Amino acid sequence: MTSSSERNRLFWDRQSDEYQERHREFIGRPEPRWGMWQVPEAELQVLGDVAGKDVLELGCGAAQWGVLLAQQGARMVGLDNSARQLEHARERLAAADVDFPLVHAAAEEMPFPDASFDVVFCDHGALSFADPLVVVPEVARVLRPAGLLAFSHTTPFAWMCWDEESDHVVDRLVLDAFGLHRYEELDGSVGFNLPYGEWVRLFRGNGFAIEELIEIRPAEGAESTYQPPEDTAWARRWPMEEIWKVRKWS
Amino acid sequence: MGATLADGGDLEGAEVELSEHAQRNKAEWERAAVEYEEAGRRAWAGERPPNWGIWSIPESEVQALPEVDGKDLVELGCGTAYWSAWLARMGARPVGVDITDAQLANARRFMAEYGPEFPLIQASAEDVPLPDASFDIAFSEYGASIWCDPDLWLAEASRLLRPGGWLVFLCNGVLAVLADDPPNERQLVRDYFGMRRFEWPGEEGVDFHLGYGEWIRTLHAHGFELEDLIELQAPAEGPETRFEWINRAWAHRWPSEEIWKARKR
Numbered sequence: 001m002t003s004s005s006e007r008n009r010l011f012w013d014r015q016s017d018e019y020q021e022r023h024r025e026f027i028g029r030p031e032p033r034w035g036m037w038q039v040p041e042a043e044l045q046v047l048g049d050v051a052g053k054d055v056l057e058l059g060c061g062a063a064q065w066g067v068l069l070a071q072q073g074a075r076m077v078g079l080d081n082s083a084r085q086l087e088h089a090r091e092r093l094a095a096a097d098v099d100f101p102l103v104h105a106a107a108e109e110m111p112f113p114d115a116s117f118d119v120v121f122c123d124h125g126a127l128s129f130a131d132p133l134v135v136v137p138e139v140a141r142v143l144r145p146a147g148l149l150a151f152s153h154t155t156p157f158a159w160m161c162w163d164e165e166s167d168h169v170v171d172r173l174v175l176d177a178f179g180l181h182r183y184e185e186l187d188g189s190v191g192f193n194l195p196y197g198e199w200v201r202l203f204r205g206n207g208f209a210i211e212e213l214i215e216i217r218p219a220e221g222a223e224s225t226y227q228p229p230e231d232t233a234w235a236r237r238w239p240m241e242e243i244w245k246v247r248k249w250s
Numbered sequence: 251m252g253a254t255l256a257d258g259g260d261l262e263g264a265e266v267e268l269s270e271h272a273q274r275n276k277a278e279w280e281r282a283a284v285e286y287e288e289a290g291r292r293a294w295a296g297e298r299p300p301n302w303g304i305w306s307i308p309e310s311e312v313q314a315l316p317e318v319d320g321k322d323l324v325e326l327g328c329g330t331a332y333w334s335a336w337l338a339r340m341g342a343r344p345v346g347v348d349i350t351d352a353q354l355a356n357a358r359r360f361m362a363e364y365g366p367e368f369p370l371i372q373a374s375a376e377d378v379p380l381p382d383a384s385f386d387i388a389f390s391e392y393g394a395s396i397w398c399d400p401d402l403w404l405a406e407a408s409r410l411l412r413p414g415g416w417l418v419f420l421c422n423g424v425l426a427v428l429a430d431d432p433p434n435e436r437q438l439v440r441d442y443f444g445m446r447r448f449e450w451p452g453e454e455g456v457d458f459h460l461g462y463g464e465w466i467r468t469l470h471a472h473g474f475e476l477e478d479l480i481e482l483q484a485p486a487e488g489p490e491t492r493f494e495w496i497n498r499a500w501a502h503r504w505p506s507e508e509i510w511k512a513r514k515r
Contacts, residue, residue, distance in 0.1 A: 239461070
């Protein structure tokens with residue numbers, strides 16, 4: 001394991017119970033929703049029809065997404081780097097009476113054969129906590145031709161406006177764009193991001209066509225168990241969360 | 251707009267009605283052309299190698315261009331056509347398109363003095379009197395890429411390109427558009443959501459800047475696949491530019507300019 005995947009495993013094992021308790025109702029609703037403001041998939045139309053498709057979630061947490069997609073007919077596989085998160089996932093699968101493989105591994109070392117999935121996705125998952133320079137080529141490997149990679153994450157824009165001192169996004173550039181890659185949080189976790197152009201080159205260099213970049217603008221007064229109202233107000237002006245949608249060709 | 255051209259009528263004397271922002275930008279550039287004359291002359295004279303943007307970063311470093319040798323290329327908003335001159339010397343067959351009399355007059359003068367010769371056409375890049383599918387590369391550096399409505403000029407670029415043709419354009423970096431001028435250059439003073447048309451105090455012109463997702467959507471809508479986004483970094487050392495809206499230290503940390511590359515499906 002890399003040092004970052006080890007640190008993030010410890011971080012998620014440590015905070016899993018508290019995380020699931022804090023967000024239980026907000027992210028546990030009966031239809032798939034994306035991100036910090038839980039915008040419905042029905043509105044964003046990112047994944048499309050998943051029935052009959054092999055779908056991998058990279059960083060599935062308690063498998064809130066996976067259970068709902070399995071109920072829509074997807075052949076789900078959930079991967080997570082944290083054993084404690086996967087214990088929450090097992091409870092959730094049992095409660096919903098669905099069953100699919102839950103794999104304990106870091107996304108940098110995903111134990112799947114080539115060309116085994118139609119959709120790989122995550123919602124603030126492994127593309128935020130594992131090095132995209134390693135993960136995106138791995139996703140290209142496990143996807144079938146015409147397969148979809150879709151993921152939400154915090155925007156490079158918000159990273160650049162992150163003020164560690166106040167623990168908030170600010171209306172001021174703080175962190176350099178050039179060199180953006182790895183960030184060690186005060187909480188012990190390690191986050192990853194890239195400048196916009198490097199994301200584009202990473203996708204293209206691994207045979208992905210870029211279909212869409214959906215920048216989420218929360219509705220006025222949108223609720224979130226992740227962001228305080230002042231940061232949601234920031235996200236009404238500048239993009240804090242985005243969803244990349246890219247498709248494997250070649 | 252352009253009904254005469256669409257009908258295939260005689261181009262000479264065709265009355266093309268310019269959009270409101272095109273009229274304003276033409277007026278602005280008739281006035282500002284003199285400020286760009288010397289830089290254009292030096293490029294035509296071969297005193298400057300092909301380079302990008304306000305930090306003059308050499309193409310040999312950036313490597314943004316596709317193969318241009320033997321390609322039909324249209325420069326949309328060519329100004330003094332210094333890029334077309336460079337591209338012609340690299341083997342391209344350029345056509346320069348610009349709306350401004352004064353800019354084209356300078357271009358013709360430099361062409362006569364230094365060569366090489368290629369066609370220069372006076373038109374808005376939102377309505378170009380050239381046939382469909384007649385170019386391999388559409389190019390713009392601070393031309394149509396910021397002075398024209400993205401939907402209008404990308405529709406024209408798409409129409410002018412052959413299938414598989416390249417679109418390469420440079421525009422201001424998104425952060426640079428949204429941030430304040432020095433000395434408060436790190437302060438965000440304009441919103442990202444809704445960004446498109448900008449008017450600046452004391453300036454007659456109107457320019458257009460989109461966010462990242464909106465560029466990708468707009469490129470797709472006009473039949474392009476995104477190939478690359480090159481964020482230009484100003485070298486740490488060197489002189490400041492004459493532009494008051496930017497300084498080198500900022501542009502070394504955040505992209506003040508971006509080159510988008512896309513291909514027509």
